[in-house]
Amino acid sequence: MKDCGTCPIQHRAVCSLCNRDELGKLEAIKYYRSYEAGQTVLWAGDQMGFVASVVTGIASLSQGMEDGRTQMVGLLLPSDFIGRPGRDTAPYDVVAVTNLTICAFRKKPFEELMLTTPSLASRLLEMTLDELDSAREWMLLLGRKTALEKISSLLTILASRDATLYKKATRNGMAFDLPLTREAMADYLGLTLETVSRQISGLKKAGVIHLEGKRRVVIPDMNQLMTKTGDDMDGGILV
Amino acid sequence: MKDCGTCPIQHRAVCSLCNRDELGKLEAIKYYRSYEAGQTVLWAGDQMGFVASVVTGIASLSQGMEDGRTQMVGLLLPSDFIGRPGRDTAPYDVVAVTNLTICAFRKKPFEELMLTTPSLASRLLEMTLDELDSAREWMLLLGRKTALEKISSLLTILASRDATLYKKATRNGMAFDLPLTREAMADYLGLTLETVSRQISGLKKAGVIHLEGKRRVVIPDMNQLMTKTGDDMDGGILV
DNA sequence: CGCAGTTTTGATGGACCTCAAAGACCGTGG
DNA sequence: CCACGGTCTTTGAGGTCCATCAAAACTGCG
Numbered sequence: 001m002k003d004c005g006t007c008p009i010q011h012r013a014v015c016s017l018c019n020r021d022e023l024g025k026l027e028a029i030k031y032y033r034s035y036e037a038g039q040t041v042l043w044a045g046d047q048m049g050f051v052a053s054v055v056t057g058i059a060s061l062s063q064g065m066e067d068g069r070t071q072m073v074g075l076l077l078p079s080d081f082i083g084r085p086g087r088d089t090a091p092y093d094v095v096a097v098t099n100l101t102i103c104a105f106r107k108k109p110f111e112e113l114m115l116t117t118p119s120l121a122s123r124l125l126e127m128t129l130d131e132l133d134s135a136r137e138w139m140l141l142l143g144r145k146t147a148l149e150k151i152s153s154l155l156t157i158l159a160s161r162d163a164t165l166y167k168k169a170t171r172n173g174m175a176f177d178l179p180l181t182r183e184a185m186a187d188y189l190g191l192t193l194e195t196v197s198r199q200i201s202g203l204k205k206a207g208v209i210h211l212e213g214k215r216r217v218v219i220p221d222m223n224q225l226m227t228k229t230g231d232d233m234d235g236g237i238l239v
Numbered sequence: 240m241k242d243c244g245t246c247p248i249q250h251r252a253v254c255s256l257c258n259r260d261e262l263g264k265l266e267a268i269k270y271y272r273s274y275e276a277g278q279t280v281l282w283a284g285d286q287m288g289f290v291a292s293v294v295t296g297i298a299s300l301s302q303g304m305e306d307g308r309t310q311m312v313g314l315l316l317p318s319d320f321i322g323r324p325g326r327d328t329a330p331y332d333v334v335a336v337t338n339l340t341i342c343a344f345r346k347k348p349f350e351e352l353m354l355t356t357p358s359l360a361s362r363l364l365e366m367t368l369d370e371l372d373s374a375r376e377w378m379l380l381l382g383r384k385t386a387l388e389k390i391s392s393l394l395t396i397l398a399s400r401d402a403t404l405y406k407k408a409t410r411n412g413m414a415f416d417l418p419l420t421r422e423a424m425a426d427y428l429g430l431t432l433e434t435v436s437r438q439i440s441g442l443k444k445a446g447v448i449h450l451e452g453k454r455r456v457v458i459p460d461m462n463q464l465m466t467k468t469g470d471d472m473d474g475g476i477l478v
Numbered sequence: 479c480g481c482a483g484t485t486t487t488g489a490t491g492g493a494c495c496t497c498a499a500a501g502a503c504c505g506t507g508g
Numbered sequence: 509c510c511a512c513g514g515t516c517t518t519t520g521a522g523g524t525c526c527a528t529c530a531a532a533a534c535t536g537c538g
Binding site: 084091 | 368382383
Binding site: 422436453 | 487
């Protein structure tokens with residue numbers, strides 16, 4: 001996977017607008033790193049020598065309070081960007097949720113390249129604006145949704161991301177793997193792990209979802225799940 | 240206030256890195272608009288013909304659910320940016336919290352200017368990354384803090400913003416105006432207005448704050464307020 | 479004054495947290 | 509193969525924080 005030409009995320013990553021020449025310059029300063037599920041990629045406050053794109057796997061961004069309470073503030077999926085040009089310490093803990101591979105760029109040269117490469121800067125702006133939108137959507141979830149709505153929203157999002165990944169539409173009977181532990185879900189949703197577990201059991205008993213083992217979720221009726229999210233469903237296209 | 244040279248926010252706004260020549264081009268496509276407190280600047284879903292900087296006053300970004308629940312997802316203060324180049328409908332309601340003046344740029348020409356003006360694009364990226372950080376900080380507040388911690392955090396933030404505005408440090412005995420109604424605070428904090436009122440009464444009874452009228456807040460001991468926020472205080476510099 | 483909007487205060491209930499223990503899953507080693 | 513321990517998950521009982529419902533007090537204004 002040395003070559004950007006065969007990169008699975010090239011069409012969506014920070015480098016997606018770069019031409020062959022610009023990709024060449026990026027290749028010169030890039031290197032891959034892998035982490036196992038559970039490993040910490042960066043601790044909040046660490047010096048960051050690189051910025052990076054997630055190539056495969058999932059990472060989380062988390063913020064903690066002194067007494068141990070933590071809140072996940074972002075899930076990084078393939079093609080998402082880690083780090084911030086112009087700042088040299090990590091603001092959040094970055095943890096590999098699943099096995100993870102990233103395409104890292106040495107920070108200094110990357111920042112220099114940004115100055116002379118509008119296609120890089122403008123794609124990063126676009127991605128950052130998208131992330132800001134997701135963060136704000138999550139604020140609505142954290143501030144106003146009930147536990148049931150939170151869980152349903154998370155499952156809906158994970159289902160549609162899984163569908164996107166395999167280029168399929170969400171549909172009745174679809175199944176996907178839950179990459180997160182109950183605790184990680186709780187941290188993301190602003191709940192306790194017990195509440196997460198109870199709500200999932202509730203959805204299972206109500207027949208909205210089935211579980212195959214602990215980690216595989218089957219959704220017999222996508223519409224039914226979406227009615228539990230509290231969201232407007234006008235945009236929900238079912239197949 | 241026609242001239243960017245006398246603009247109070249020029250040094251922090253999206254145009255802060257522009258040279259005289261670039262400012263000239265911006266002046267050609269800009270116009271001021273004013274709104275009274277309570278007026279809606281944009282409805283979610285509206286076509287946006289412009290992007291803008293807040294010059295004076297405060298605006299809020301809010302997201303609503305069908306059943307009426309709402310969550311404020313951002314507070315826009317002087318120098319903050321409204322709108323997103325590359326998208327033409329507003330994602331959130333934008334409401335003038337106080338009397339408000341904005342410096343608007345026609346969207347199409349602004350987008351064209353962005354393509355040829357790196358200082359504009361890079362400043363917007365920087366501002367967007369800062370906003371993303373604030374949004375994530377707010378996620379911690381919404382997901383994990385208690386009502387008392389939420390109120391205390393909001394008061395601390397408003398106090399330090401007020402101090403910044405007048406180029407003073409936060410200090411014991413400082414006073415500032417609460418620009419938000421109880422309901423607006425509740426929408427921002429993910430609480431009900433009754434809970435907001437009760438917590439403020441509690442802080443008042445505990446002597447952590449004093450109220451002069453309903454809207455002016457006096458903070459006799461900034462440190463005491465900050466211990467209520469739940470945050471790490473290592474950075475808190477008192478005068 | 480009287481009215482509308484905002485804020486305060488009270489009483490009650492419920493959603494979710496906390497504490498606790500048991501059950502399921504999985505790899506390891508006897 | 510099964511026993512063993514560790515991790516993750518489920519389930520239960522009880523308590524608390526905050527939402528909800530309701531009404532009164534305050535504010536500003538015609």
